[in-house]
Amino acid sequence: MIIWGTRSVNRTINRGDFHCPQCKDRRPYRERRSRTFLHVYWIPMFPLSGRSEHVWCERCKSMFQREVLMLDPRAQQAAAQTAFTKAMITASAAMAAADGNVLDAEVERAWGYVDALGGGADITVDKIRAFAGLIAAGRADPAAELEAVADMIPPHAKELIIQIACTIAAADGEADPAEGQMLRLIGASLDMSEAHVFGVMASMRQG
Numbered sequence: 001m002i003i004w005g006t007r008s009v010n011r012t013i014n015r016g017d018f019h020c021p022q023c024k025d026r027r028p029y030r031e032r033r034s035r036t037f038l039h040v041y042w043i044p045m046f047p048l049s050g051r052s053e054h055v056w057c058e059r060c061k062s063m064f065q066r067e068v069l070m071l072d073p074r075a076q077q078a079a080a081q082t083a084f085t086k087a088m089i090t091a092s093a094a095m096a097a098a099d100g101n102v103l104d105a106e107v108e109r110a111w112g113y114v115d116a117l118g119g120g121a122d123i124t125v126d127k128i129r130a131f132a133g134l135i136a137a138g139r140a141d142p143a144a145e146l147e148a149v150a151d152m153i154p155p156h157a158k159e160l161i162i163q164i165a166c167t168i169a170a171a172d173g174e175a176d177p178a179e180g181q182m183l184r185l186i187g188a189s190l191d192m193s194e195a196h197v198f199g200v201m202a203s204m205r206q207g
């Protein structure tokens with residue numbers, strides 16, 4: 001009698017810590033690649049399936065799809081903060097550049113927000129001025145920069161970005177039509193409806 005059957009062969013391809021949905025805590029994991037083989041006398045003969053990868057919690061032994069690594073709340077929070085900072089800098093520089101005239105008052109106000117809201121030590125007034133200059137010259141595309149991070153920013157943080165943009169527009173003391181247009185562009189690039197953007201602006205005027 002020939003003894004045969006199927007058997008899956010696992011190989012660890014990656015290790016680390018992750019947020020295990022089963023343990024609801026930080027745990028060590030192994031990312032494993034497995035493949036099912038036909039075996040004859042327990043010797044793998046040929047593969048019956050393609051490779052598949054999964055994540056295995058070393059504590060509770062649960063198996064998850066690889067996407068579980070992206071559900072890490074801590075990692076997600078850090079990514080959201082980075083996305084927000086990037087969008088805030090982009091929106092601020094874009095507003096300072098909107099009327100084609102990058103004024104010190106606008107750049108300084110922009111930097112004040114970036115600094116207060118945790119923009120990081122590597123962001124300086126000069127960097128924001130240079131970025132605004134690139135946008136004014138058409139050599140940087142604020143819409144593309146904002147679209148790239150829009151998905152990672154929560155709604156209330158998007159409203160905060162619109163509020164910051166409004167106060168930068170007001171820094172030179174006059175409401176320029178180009179600034180209104182830029183505000184709409186910023187809102188649209190952040191996936192906000194025009195009504196939402198106007199609502200945020202209206203609530204600021206009342207406040």
Ligand SMILES: [Zn+2]
Binds near residue numbers: 023027057059061
């Ligand atoms: Zn677990």
